[in-house]
Amino acid sequence: MTSASLQASRGTRDIWGSEILLWQFLEQQARDILGRANYQEIRTPIFEATELFSRGIGEGTDIVNKEMYTFTDRGDRSLTLRPEGTAGVVRSLIEHKRLNQGVQRCWYQGAMFRYERPQAGRQRQFHQLGVEVFGSADPRADVEVMALAWEFLQALSLPGLTLELNSVGDPEDRQRYQAALVEYLTPYAQALDPDSQVRLTKNPLRIWDSKSPATQDILTAAPRLPAYLGSAAQAHFEQVQAGLTALGLTYTLNPRLVRGLDYYTRTAFEITTTDLGAQAAVGGGGRYDGLVQALGGTPTPAVGWAMGLERLVVLLQKQGETPAPRLDFYIVAQGEGTGILSLQISQMLRRQGFRVEIDLSNSALGKQLKRADKLGSHACVILGENEVQSQQIPVKWLATGVQEWVDFPAGFADDERWRQKFAAIPRPKGP
RNA sequence: GCGGCCGUAGCCAAGUGGUUAAGGCAGAGGAUUGUGACUCCUCUAUGCGCGGGUUCGAAUCCCGUCGGUCGCCCCA
Structure with a gap:
């Protein structure tokens, strides 16, 4: 840095x-x-x-x-x-x-x-x-x-x-056991790893945690705690x-x-x-x-x-890659009046529980569609100046390429319609 | 706190002393000014974690430092 x-x-x-x-x-x-x-x-x-x-x-x-x-x-x-x-x-x-x-x-x-x-x-x-x-x-x-x-x-x-x-x-069991453990280990004190030598006086039980092979070797014949319960x-x-x-x-x-x-x-x-x-x-x-x-x-x-x-x-x-939750709708917009429309449609769809993103770039529609594809959106709402006039909005399903026309606002507010469209699409929960 | 290894773009990564630092992915723009997937073109590090040193010349060698990683310690 x-x-x-x-x-x-x-x-x-x-x-x-x-x-x-x-x-x-x-x-x-x-x-x-x-x-x-x-x-x-x-x-x-x-x-x-x-x-x-x-x-x-x-x-x-x-x-x-x-x-x-x-x-x-x-x-x-x-x-x-x-x-x-x-x-x-x-x-x-x-x-x-x-x-x-x-x-x-x-x-x-x-x-x-x-x-x-x-x-x-x-x-x-x-x-x-x-x-x-x-x-x-x-x-x-x-x-x-x-x-x-x-x-x-x-x-x-x-x-x-x-x-x-x-x-x-x-605690009483442990005290009796600790005494027995110390008694057993003391003759081997010099052979224990340095950490365990310190533990021998400070906290003998923790010698069992040692990763030293030499120490574990010595412990194989040591008294076991369960016997002192x-x-x-x-x-x-x-x-x-x-x-x-x-x-x-x-x-x-x-x-x-x-x-x-x-x-x-x-x-x-x-x-x-x-x-x-x-x-x-x-x-x-x-x-x-x-x-x-x-x-x-x-x-x-x-x-x-x-x-x-x-x-x-x-x-x-x-365990492997985690799939990000897929976008339901990507709204592309380009031209006079499409900004407001994109905001209104996104609000309607989000209120129905869908995951919706608006493209803010104002770049060519082709570019925006491309991003919709990259983001893995299920559908793309396409807004241009014609749509502002006609109130007939194309919605394109990216997996099939099928495009349908939806009335604004009634069609977008129709929960049942969208629920049916998405019913067939698997939506994994998962991590 | 101790020992080993590592540090090049958002990510992966080549380069191991010689003039302009490969490539891939991602990103931006264009071929295509109203429709994605394929393809093609262009752009994206005056910079190699940072600082200092050696050298005519350093990403490359040395020292320090910061960070990561593996083991120890400790713990979840």
Whole structure:
């Protein structure tokens, strides 16, 4: 770029053209599917008090320590651009006293911000879609949210997805397990990869996330978390699995799937793909019964998930080109008095629900017809000075070349006529 | 934040030190001043992400920088 020109900031991008159709499709599917489950959309602020995130995400996490967009406003408040969606939703529910109003189901969608090295499917301003259910510890809630995630992805017709499932138990279970894991790993400390050596003291569970072959080698004989589940967590886990099976959802148990922070409890899951390289997770979630309390609310069980929309869009794009919605009418006009006529006809047709564009170029009719063809319009309304006089308007069907004459204005206002004409033409919805 | 690769028009892309930077798509105009699809013609980068350096000469070599991409970290 020239030094004088402006460009989108690193890790941000414009979404337009054929890509925007994918976003609209995605958002429509989400609205439909979550709406049918009676989830309420919630839109929380893009920025919040910094403290909300440091408490809600965890003081020791990379997100809080090195990835947040934090700034001081003119009133000397420390604010942060939200790096994820859950904390704001929880804050809102606490603030509006919704947590003692029975089970609350909500979903959100919007931009999130993390200062990371950008890559395909990973932006600094990115978008997440998420759902949260508050106020139920019933395993059916876990099953419901997972089923919704799966339904949504099915609606997008994305192949090659895997639902991975685990239980991280209750906090006491995890503490006992963590002690056992550390005891097992300590003799091998020198052989672990450097990141895992640090985790050994800071957050041992996350060693399971390591991609180092040497570390994974050592872990093959390590104690497994599921063996340490207490009876309550164990029963919950079994009921979740029974529910998934009853709904016909296939899942893969993955004992290496972990969550590091204390308020995560029991269910943990991820939906992964093999088509995105290192960005394998398109969505993830689980139960976080301790979060509301950590944010100062009355203890409330909760379960939910979030998906990275950029990643879904990348996957949709790999499915191939998306056809733009075709134009129904293209209005070409050339000569005295045709301008007004073109405006009136476009209004009549648009009010009947058709997609209509007027050619504004005033160039030769042949040129205008050519554009109608390029745009893939079904029909072309042709206006010249003769038509202004006669009020008999030629409408040409571009696929067949057949031209008919329509009375203005009566013929154009006749919904039934146009509906019949278009009934035979396939009009794909789709992405 | 760390390491590798890459950056020529709206898009794809040839050129890898020698005077005027191929080609294709898209776009504009014309052959065709009232009718599209095919065809043909013309136009569209004083410029090779940006800045500096080496050289008689740089898109090409060097340094820096910005951006993208792959992996790590982290996560969705």
